Ligand code: KG4
């Protein structure tokens with residue numbers, strides 16, 4: 001069976017065709033709205049919604065053409081149903097429902113976070129349960145993935161997400177948007193020891209994250225240099241910011257590994273997913289950590305880490321296999337926690 005996946009929850013308009021047998025990914029088209037948002041230094045929801053509307057039809061056409069199929073060969077439509085910028089989610093869900101209705105095929109509303117969570121199983125044969133570090137521009141969570149639609153949250157951020165920390169840091173350093181890749185590039189020629197920054201939450205017993213203090217520390221470090229940064233300053237601060245974020249993520253993940261193995265001694269795998277999982281310093285730190293804990297480590301290829309339609313189509317396939325289909329009355333959700341039973345955390349900017 002071939003599933004068309006549609007992703008419109010942030011600033012990528014994406015569509016993909018994925019099958020339930022190898023080679024799973026038949027096409028994976030991502031139109032990045034970067035150019036439209038860059039003048040504002042971040043994603044503008046209204047601009048994103050309009051851009052999705054303008055680009056979604058051609059992106060779907062390209063995905064079908066690249067897979068060498070027409071609508072007649074699509075067995076089901078999966079679309080991100082939330083969480084995300086609601087204008088964009090509405091565009092994707094409405095389009096998906098219309099196609100599903102016109103073609104008489106099932107419609108699956110996919111939680112964007114579940115798309116990231118299950119992307120590991122599209123990349124490699126990962127068995128449930130596994131421990132997931134989900135790090136993106138909007139989310140920063142540690143979840144035990146017990147099965148399709150079954151999650152246990154171990155930790156979340158009490159303010160910013162890891163990707164936000166990269167993005168806001170890059171803005172402070174004048175490195176442009178999006179920040180993650182820019183920081184990673186600048187960090188290559190920098191020395192973190194020349195510009196030490198705090199490492200948030202280290203050693204705490206819970207598995208939560210916090211990055212707003214780090215952002216303030218970076219701002220103060222920039223101000224201390226009179227606001228004028230040399231190339232070398234920029235590189236050192238970028239290296240230090242990356243080191244602090246990676247150290248904090250690794251420390252929180254180590255804490256979560258202990259809790260995961262406590263609950264599931266047979267657990268075998270640590271998975272990282274989401275846009276920040278593209279970061280090489282983070283990947284190698286987590287790989288070491290997993291090895292030390294006797295766990296395997298899976299990080300999907302970069303194209304499956306940042307937002308894409310293939311992970312949504314794949315999550316759709318996993319849900320269909322589990323007998324989960326949605327009605328055309330599904331209402332797009334701006335918020336949609338993976339583990340609704342998780343105890344809310346307290347913090348200045350708690351999201352979900
Ligand atoms: O998953 P994603 O594409 O969109 C969301 O669902 O948020 O993640 C985007 C985030 C951005 O904050 C971006 O700066 C970050 O992922 N990112 C990176 C890297 N590539 C993308 N962060 C660190 N290092 C990278 N190489």
Ligand code: ZN
Nearest residue numbers: 136274275307
């Ligand atoms: Zn995402």
